[in-house]
Amino acid sequence: MANATLSHVSQERRSRWLLLAPALIVLFLAASGPLIIVVIYSFLTAGDYGGIVWSFSSDGWFSVVLQRDFFSGELMLADAHLSIFWRSLKLSFLTALITFLIGFPTAYFIATRPKRQRDIWMLLIIIPFWTNLLIRTFAILELIRAEGTINLVLLWLGIIDEPIQMLFTEFAVLTGMAYVYLPLMVLPIYASLERLDFRLIEAGYDLYATRWQVLKRVIFPLAKPGVIAGSILVFVPSLGAYVTPRVLGGGKQLMLGNLIELQFGQGRNWPLGAALSLTLLAIVMIALFIYVRAVGTEERGHG
Amino acid sequence: MAKAFDVRHQTGFAGIAMACFVLLYLPIVLLVVYSFNSGMSLAVWEGFSWRWYASAWDNDQVRSATMRSLVLALSATALATACAVPAALAMSRARRFKGQGLIFAMINQPLMVPEIVTAVALLIVFAAVKVATGYTGMGFLILAHAAFCIPFAYMPIKARLEGMDKQLEQAGQDLYGTPWRVFRRITLPQLWPGILAGAMLAFVISLDDVVITEFVKSAGQDTLPTYMLGQLRRVVTPEVNAIATMLLAISVVMVVAFFFLSKTKK
Numbered sequence: 001m002a003n004a005t006l007s008h009v010s011q012e013r014r015s016r017w018l019l020l021a022p023a024l025i026v027l028f029l030a031a032s033g034p035l036i037i038v039v040i041y042s043f044l045t046a047g048d049y050g051g052i053v054w055s056f057s058s059d060g061w062f063s064v065v066l067q068r069d070f071f072s073g074e075l076m077l078a079d080a081h082l083s084i085f086w087r088s089l090k091l092s093f094l095t096a097l098i099t100f101l102i103g104f105p106t107a108y109f110i111a112t113r114p115k116r117q118r119d120i121w122m123l124l125i126i127i128p129f130w131t132n133l134l135i136r137t138f139a140i141l142e143l144i145r146a147e148g149t150i151n152l153v154l155l156w157l158g159i160i161d162e163p164i165q166m167l168f169t170e171f172a173v174l175t176g177m178a179y180v181y182l183p184l185m186v187l188p189i190y191a192s193l194e195r196l197d198f199r200l201i202e203a204g205y206d207l208y209a210t211r212w213q214v215l216k217r218v219i220f221p222l223a224k225p226g227v228i229a230g231s232i233l234v235f236v237p238s239l240g241a242y243v244t245p246r247v248l249g250g251g252k253q254l255m256l257g258n259l260i261e262l263q264f265g266q267g268r269n270w271p272l273g274a275a276l277s278l279t280l281l282a283i284v285m286i287a288l289f290i291y292v293r294a295v296g297t298e299e300r301g302h303g
Numbered sequence: 304m305a306k307a308f309d310v311r312h313q314t315g316f317a318g319i320a321m322a323c324f325v326l327l328y329l330p331i332v333l334l335v336v337y338s339f340n341s342g343m344s345l346a347v348w349e350g351f352s353w354r355w356y357a358s359a360w361d362n363d364q365v366r367s368a369t370m371r372s373l374v375l376a377l378s379a380t381a382l383a384t385a386c387a388v389p390a391a392l393a394m395s396r397a398r399r400f401k402g403q404g405l406i407f408a409m410i411n412q413p414l415m416v417p418e419i420v421t422a423v424a425l426l427i428v429f430a431a432v433k434v435a436t437g438y439t440g441m442g443f444l445i446l447a448h449a450a451f452c453i454p455f456a457y458m459p460i461k462a463r464l465e466g467m468d469k470q471l472e473q474a475g476q477d478l479y480g481t482p483w484r485v486f487r488r489i490t491l492p493q494l495w496p497g498i499l500a501g502a503m504l505a506f507v508i509s510l511d512d513v514v515i516t517e518f519v520k521s522a523g524q525d526t527l528p529t530y531m532l533g534q535l536r537r538v539v540t541p542e543v544n545a546i547a548t549m550l551l552a553i554s555v556v557m558v559v560a561f562f563f564l565s566k567t568k569k
Contacts (some may be wrong), residue, residue, distance in 0.1 A: 014402070015482075019393035020406060023386035023453055030450035031412045034424035041427060055309070102323050105313070109320035112311040123562055128327050130558040132511040134528050140331035142337070142345045142544075149333060149346045182327065201310045215313055223377045240417025242514050247535055257419040264423055274427075277420040284417055 042274035060271030064279055081259065081276075086258040091174055092238035096185070096231045098178040103185035103230060108219070109265050110186075111193035122190065131181035137247045140176045141167070144248075168250035176248040177238050184237070185230040192226030193219075228294035232287050239287075240280055256280050305311035327368040335551065338544035346542060355545040364530060365546060372526040375441065379448030380456070383501045383509075386449070387456035388494075395464040407427075413451035430517055439521040444492065448509045449518045455508050456501035459565065463497025496564055502559045507554050 045057040045233030069076040111123040128136065143149050144166040151163040166172055196219065204214040220227075249255070254262075260280065263273025338356070342349030390410065394403070413421065429443045471493075475485040513528040515554045520529060527550055532544050 016393045016400070019389035022408065023457075024409060026382065026386050026446065026449050027409050027412065027453060029423065030425060030446045031416075032409055033411070034421070034428040035416065037428050038424045039419070092410035102326075103317060105316035105319035106323040108313060119566070123559070124324060124327070126562065127555055127558055128331065130507055131331070132513075132528060132547070132550055134511070134513045134531060135334070135551055137329065137539060138531070138543070138547060139334040141535070142334060143330055145345075147344070152346045179326070179330070182323070186323075190482060205308075205310055211313060219313075237417070240419050242419045242422075243532070247532075254408045255452050257417070260419055260423060264426060270427070273423060279421055280417055280421050284415070288415055 026258040036133050038274045038277055042271055042278055044115060044271050046269045046271050050265070050268055052272060057271065060269070063269065063272045064275050072291055084254050084256060084259045087170070087253065088239055090119050091170065091177065091255065092235050092241075094174055095177040095181060096234045098174070099182045099185035100227065100231060102178075102181055104189055104223070104227065106225075107186045107189035107193055107223075110190055111196065112287045118194070125183050125186045125190075129187075132245055133180055134247075136180050137176050137244050140172075141247055144172055146176065161242055167248065168252045170249075170253050172248040173245045173253050173255070176244040177241060181234045181237060184233040188229035189223055189226040192229075193221050229291055232291040232294070236284050236287050239283060262280060318549055331551070334404075334544055335548045338541050338548045340541050340544075343510065343540055345539065345544065355541040356549075359545045359549075364525070365527075365542075368525045368527045368530040371441075371524065372528075375444055375448060375526060376506050378441075378445045379452050379509040380501070380502050380505045382445065383452035383456045383505045384447035384498060387460055387501055387505075390496060391457055391460040391464055391475050392490075395461055410457055413455050414454050418451075418514045422515045425515060426518040433521070441524070443519050443521075444516060444524065444526075447515055451512070451515065452505035452509050455504040459500040459504065460494065460497040462478060463494055463500075467493050500564050501562055503557050503564075507557045509551065510553065 019175050034194040041052055042060045043056055045055050045059065047053050060086055063078065063081075065078055065081060066075050068075055103138065106125075110118055110125075113121060118190075141148075145151070146163040146165065146167065148167075150166070151160070154160045155163065166175075179216060198216055200222070201214055203217050204218045209217065239255075240257050242253055242261065245255040245258055249258075251258075256276065257280075260276045337345050337348075339351050339353070340347075340349055341352035358394055394406070425443075425447050429447075433439050433443070467490075471489050472485055475489045476482075480488070511528060512526075513532055516526050517529050517532065520526070525533065527546060531543055531546060
């Protein structure tokens, strides 16, 4: 009898692994495996013409923040890298802030519609989210180009005499990122506002609270997990953004994603590129950790 | 009597929300409108014409990129879905087991790791394999796309499995159905909407990918998005708008269909 149970268990285990095998093989070959190789590459020596030499070196990691002075050989901070790190963090933070300022009222608006209408409003948020990011970036490009719609309208109205240079500025990258990642802010905030108990708001008004006090002291604390989730969901892809800064920043407003790409061209520094990729990944993982904790608290709070 | 006091109302929120919807759609609408412009401009309207659709269709590069995009998205969707169905079965039907967390992390890796990191990782590995084997075909792109499509195919299937009535399967087993027969006659018919929804998500995700494709493709393996990205360096004509509009149409149809599929079958 015991034997029968045992063989049943081992059979269950075997069939489980058989079922998982195809997915795990594909993911290992084209996701986790390559990531492990990146970790290895970050500890190797850069080849003279790109690629790597198979000998250990920590130069890749050092070059992330440090550089050797060309003449004196003295170590100093790599200003070029640090300014790109700073720009990436700054723009990602601002993107989260802008999307919050627009996204929170929008999510609140949808959550307070009659139940039947909500789905349609949400569909309107979801459609842009699932349409091609490059196309949405391109749509912004057409708006803000020198000969684009915004400049033409402003010229026509006589507000400006010559086109404003908006493209290839931080403003352009920020606008583009806020535009493409806005739905990611609305979705989780809506999810937490939808379950909001409006009797609590009524209670607030009964206690003579103003609208602003109710918003600040009742609605906002209840929506906080959704706001944190949305901020992280916007912050993470912004930090790793590649297409939007490339198209709208035009090689002048590099972000981390573009800096990483540069290291993999001909004659570039692959180990540094690998180390930069892992640095980006580490920041993202920290942000996701905060996210998981925020969402976890939310579930407990409502449980 | 004065207008009733609405506790839900917040001053200005409706206005911001309306502005938000306009901002979300205005750029896309303009992009679509100017794909029908008869002139060269992307901002000055010179009359309606199908000219840029015709010129996109006559462009051999666009035609081959379209074919490649579709073949790639279909192959990757098929592979990803074929991987995701058994994986979802294994993960939702088993009791907790050792390594479950690791497998969960592996399946969700494409969602967590920034695309640019995966892209350079694949560049490193596939470049070496390409040199070693001499093979530079579509296999690399299909494998790469299938990998990042797996979590998208997996999620709706898993959700569907968890919402299903397990007693029916139990009954099937009690009546001496073989595991395969139980799956085919009881599980699969109920799982279908989930599989379809997952496949549609995977298809849209694959069709829209730029970053990973850009790093993995060999020379002459442009898909529509990477072709568009390349065109942006040159003088942009409404032809790009026409291509974008066609891609957009496919995505919107898929998303709306997915939305109603997941709504009605719940």
